[in-house]
């Protein structure tokens with residue numbers, strides 16, 4: 001394990017961020033952009049599915065919000081892994097980081113469950129209780145990932 005962490009902490013991308021505050025700044029900003037796109041798209045969609053927002057055009061906005069959230073997730077994931085390699089051993093000893101990864105796994109599992117029942121709702125059909133509950137859970141989980149991510153820097 002320590003050999004793997006050593007390798008991760010010495011790949012050229014990690015060395016670049018360890019030596020250049022400017023490079024770190026841009027990757028961290030890209031991580032925040034990914035988070036912004038992800039939560040900026042997934043929260044309105046979840047609130048609409050949960051029945052909190054009443055906007056009618058779900059078949060119109062749904063696919064756009066899902067694609068935006070997916071792009072945000074890919075950006076947050078790639079930049080997050082890159083940031084992780086700056087000090088992998090330290091992050092694995094950081095409780096907030098471990099909690100964040102756990103919440104991230106739960107949030108992704110919830111997306112897999114939600115997508116199984118989402119098609120009728122996106123086609124303009126009714127929104128069942130299960131979809132509403134999973135949407136409310138999704139909003140709560142992603143907000144927790146956000147807070148856990150910010151908490152990392154405080155530990």
Ligand code: HEM
Nearest residue numbers: 028035073076077080081083084091145146149150152153
């Ligand atoms: C995909 C959903 C994700 C969300 C919503 C998220 C959220 C956050 C937030 C809010 C921060 C604080 C940003 C700042 O104040 O500079 C952060 C930082 C960070 N995230 Fe993520 N993140 C995500 C994915 C990941 C992944 C997959 C990893 C790595 C496996 C990761 C690793 C990190 C690291 C290393 C930091 C810097 C912590 C520090 O030193 O302050 N993130 N994340």
